[in-house]
Amino acid sequence: MQASAETLAFLHDVRVFEAFADPDLVALTARLREHDLRRHQILFREGDRGDEMFIVRRGTILISKAVTGKVEQVLVRVEPFDFFGEMSLFDGSPRSATAQAETDVELLVLGRDSLQAMTETAPRAAAAFFYAMVQVFMERLRRSTQQVAEATRWGLEATGLDVEAR
């Protein structure tokens, strides 16, 4: 895609590209692909194969995980400047959750080949990318831990279970 000033300014505010120098960002932009979703369109389902990550440029993506039947738990809303789908980008594993557009959405797509190319041609940028990614992973791990605690609290409150009972 074209490295317009607007796109470069947007990417500068994306967490994993914050430390990129302008030439690296221009090179990266050339490897990104645009992908639009209409409201409620599913991008991928839990269990699908995938090797791309997605950066939200406009709109909101819902990430949900199947619970039972037609019911899924909403794990997170991905807003502009944030990204998702990075786990399959790194290990090629099936998608761990479903991604669906809550509104009309514009995405930028980074494929595994593009990441590989960036690693070879711009190792400093790649290092910055991986460092930022690790920080994001840690934050998300903390949030998952909090969600587990919250789910436990929901169960205790809903049943009135007195775990302090002797």
Added chain:
Amino acid sequence: MPRPSPAKFELLVRRDGEDDFELRQVASVIGYLNSRPRRLDQASYEISELRSRVALTPGFILKNRTTDRFLLLSAQERFLWDQMDGSTSLQEIATAYVLKYGEFDFEIIPSLLHKLQRAQLLTFEPTSRLRAALARNRGRVIVKALELALTGLERIRISSHNVQPFFQALYRYGGFLLFTPIAAIACAVLAVLGAVAAFVLFHDLRDMLEGFGGHALRGILTVKLVFFASVALHQFVHGLAFYIDVTDIFMATRRARVITAVTGALVHLVLGAIAFIVAAQAPAGSFTQAFAAASGIIQWQALVVALYPFCFIEMDGYHVLVDVLGVPTLKSDAIAYTKRLLSGAGRMRQGREELLWIAYVVLSTLSVASFIAFNVWIIFSATH
């Protein structure tokens, strides 16, 4: 440390369309209100009245026979304990408590639950055994269809906003006239005149309904539309009698609750009487006469259905009955008791409650059968 707000889940529920979905927030308090605490089997506990010359109020000793742990219960707690049968939700238990004692103590249920859990006298069951059973057999087409139908029914939400000031104003500027002795007398006079007209018309029912002969579709549609409008009017008068938000109607007096229940149904009495009088005055065999007579029959049927308590449906008459008897869980208790008797799991007993339960089930069964037979007879009379 401030108490945290109730935990919530955000759930995405898919609809039949491929991508379509609905988002729902489910707070833990919803799960709590719908939980159904169940006391231990009767063989696992014993309860006896505590006789004391010192204590002014009666108390009860509840003993877990397995662990030999004791609890001292007040009369109110004993009442709540009796409700915890695994099929009554906490919300229903709280309602029963208010009906029994006329007030609500917001701490008594949670603190009793904690006490019972500590003494290992309580278990919890999931909210809907039916939904759990359906989920296990989802592979069958009929089960899936039933699940979809239930889900569809659960999604129906009827709500209204800011109607309380509207009804207050309506009552102040004329609505109160409906609740005066003159209105009661007018209602009684109309009922008598309607009954006389209906009696006169009854002999010529067949000729009269022939007025629909050339306009069957118009007849069915108009009668149905008028009936639906009268149901709306029924609810409207409930609103005038008390107020729209009935979540704390149990705080009102028993008389207020009974009046609220009865006044809505009286709409059908008045409309039915007017319809019969119109039918008696209309030209014999005309569409107007047939329409008015059919509307009269349906309105008075609606009156009976609304006020008659023995039909397995918790309508106005049922609420009056349980209020008068002081047995708020009559229907669920009666059905559970009968099921136990029919399956051989329980024995027939001669207590007041058991007699009430049996009477409710027998009368309701006979009434439903009679209602179906009566309607079949009406249709048969009109078509032969």
